[in-house]
Amino acid sequence: MTSPLAGDLAALPDLLQTTRDYAVSVLAGLDDRPVARDPASVPAAPLPAEGAGTAGALAEFQRRWAPGFSGSAGPRYLGFVTGGTTPAALAGDWLTGTFDQNGSNRSGSSAAALEDETVGWLGEMFGLGAEHSGTFVSGATMSNLVGLAIAREWVGDRRGVSVARHGLAALGEIPVLSGAAHSSVFKSLSILGLGRDSLRPVATLPDREAVDVTALAAALEALDGSPAIVVANAGTVNTVDFDDLRAILALRERYPFWLHVDAAFGGFAALSPAHAHLVDGLAEADSVCVDLHKWLNVPYDGAVQFTRHRDLQVRVFQNAAAYLPPITGTPDHFHLTPENSRRLRALTAWFTLAAYGVAGHREIVTRAIDAAHHLGERLQAVPGVQLLAPVRLNVVCFAVPMDVTDLAQAVADSGEAFLTPTVYQGKPALRAAFSNWRTTRADADRVAGLLENLLP
Numbered sequence: 001m002t003s004p005l006a007g008d009l010a011a012l013p014d015l016l017q018t019t020r021d022y023a024v025s026v027l028a029g030l031d032d033r034p035v036a037r038d039p040a041s042v043p044a045a046p047l048p049a050e051g052a053g054t055a056g057a058l059a060e061f062q063r064r065w066a067p068g069f070s071g072s073a074g075p076r077y078l079g080f081v082t083g084g085t086t087p088a089a090l091a092g093d094w095l096t097g098t099f100d101q102n103g104s105n106r107s108g109s110s111a112a113a114l115e116d117e118t119v120g121w122l123g124e125m126f127g128l129g130a131e132h133s134g135t136f137v138s139g140a141t142m143s144n145l146v147g148l149a150i151a152r153e154w155v156g157d158r159r160g161v162s163v164a165r166h167g168l169a170a171l172g173e174i175p176v177l178s179g180a181a182h183s184s185v186f187k188s189l190s191i192l193g194l195g196r197d198s199l200r201p202v203a204t205l206p207d208r209e210a211v212d213v214t215a216l217a218a219a220l221e222a223l224d225g226s227p228a229i230v231v232a233n234a235g236t237v238n239t240v241d242f243d244d245l246r247a248i249l250a251l252r253e254r255y256p257f258w259l260h261v262d263a264a265f266g267g268f269a270a271l272s273p274a275h276a277h278l279v280d281g282l283a284e285a286d287s288v289c290v291d292l293h294k295w296l297n298v299p300y301d302g303a304v305q306f307t308r309h310r311d312l313q314v315r316v317f318q319n320a321a322a323y324l325p326p327i328t329g330t331p332d333h334f335h336l337t338p339e340n341s342r343r344l345r346a347l348t349a350w351f352t353l354a355a356y357g358v359a360g361h362r363e364i365v366t367r368a369i370d371a372a373h374h375l376g377e378r379l380q381a382v383p384g385v386q387l388l389a390p391v392r393l394n395v396v397c398f399a400v401p402m403d404v405t406d407l408a409q410a411v412a413d414s415g416e417a418f419l420t421p422t423v424y425q426g427k428p429a430l431r432a433a434f435s436n437w438r439t440t441r442a443d444a445d446r447v448a449g450l451l452e453n454l455l456p
């Protein structure tokens with residue numbers, strides 16, 4: 001063993017203690033760390049020839065890189081849709097690396113069974129039934145990709161072609177219908193060879209991002225019985241709008257289509273008694289995408305992919321080889337997703353669910369919804385500010401009487417909060433998305449006060 005590695009092995013308990021102490025100081029200082037940092041340039045260092053050992057690496061990280069890291073784990077990082085890490089999820093993350101299990105298969109470890117238990121818990125929490133099986137992936141983009149890959153195989157089946165065996169050329173065009181699809185759906189269609197242009201946008205309801213189901217029915221009717229993929233949205237990023245899943249499901253009696261639901265963060269509406277109706281029907285979707293590094297508050301990266309058609313999933317993703325276990329009974333995870341070897345991502349979710357249960361996670365969800373509504377109410381009283389949609393769940397989308405990029409920059413420069421700009425119905429706007437377990441009404445008040453100060 002080279003000397004820094006041998007030295008580290010001998011000093012392992014001390015090194016872990018030092019790292020732990022540093023992590024504690026980072027979390028204790030979260031309130032003082034600027035919520036966002038200007039990504040100032042750190043000159044690249046040369047490849048270390050000998051290495052400095054863990055203590056040296058930690059010192060260098062603290063000196064060169066840590067100062068530029070944002071406070072995105074804290075309560076006022078409201079850009080994109082950004083969760084945090086609950087204490088239990090952090091403990092689970094440390095142990096994921098500590099045990100370093102390969103979650104790809106069931107040989108020689110019960111790690112894959114822990115993933116099954118976790119997926120079962122999550123399915124139950126989101127109101128899915130026993131017909132849905134699930135697997136962990138790295139994010140909602142991957143979950144959409146996997147769901148749409150299975151959908152592609154299903155359409156092929158209807159036309160007597162296996163895309164998994166014969167490729168896309170044997171199939172021709174597949175129509176994909178959606179109201180206000182997330183950008184990751186277009187990316188998935190590009191990767192899957194269906195093409196971004198295969199998505200045919202369907203009209204949304206007036207002043208809404210929810211699909212107009214009458215227009216969707218007309219688009220399906222025009223396909224003349226040809227099977228299609230419908231991507232329904234359960235929580236759009238701009239205004240957290242929900243398609244009417246029940247009404248879409250009713251169309252399945254007349255038209256053949258695969259229903260994929262992107263419930264990346266909107267799926268968590270199932271936890272709030274006042275909002276659970278928004279995801280009514282989710283259990284009947286063919287595939288469902290839910291992100292976990294957003295509203296479950298596990299660290300990056302983690303999401304879950306659910307489907308009712310595991311047989312087709314195995315057809316697409318199977319990875320058979322002489323040295324790998326054969327596919328019998330419950331398929332190993334490497335027959336279900338793009339990855340082969342993979343991190344045991346389920347452990348962070350397992351820890352947070354074991355620690356806080358449904359009740360604890362319901363509290364996180366309802367507190368975020370409350371904070372969003374509170375900010376919405378405060379902003380409505382600010383002259384010149386206009387909410388572009390009612391606060392439906394956990395996002396406030398608003399127009400301001402100044403350049404939104406300038407305002408977003410001023411918010412970031414203040415170090416107190418972080419918001420991201422968007423365009424909604426042609427209007428430049430700002431979004432404040434609430435999904436961190438630490439966020440309270442007091443944070444919403446601080447953000448409202450900050451915006452009042454910065455606005456003309």
Ligand SMILES: *Cc1c(COP(=O)(O)O)cnc(C)c1O
Pocket residue numbers: 081138139140141142182184235236237262263264265291303
């Ligand atoms: C965030 C999000 C995605 C993409 O999620 P990643 O985890 O960043 O891959 C997809 N769909 C919706 C609705 C989202 O909010």
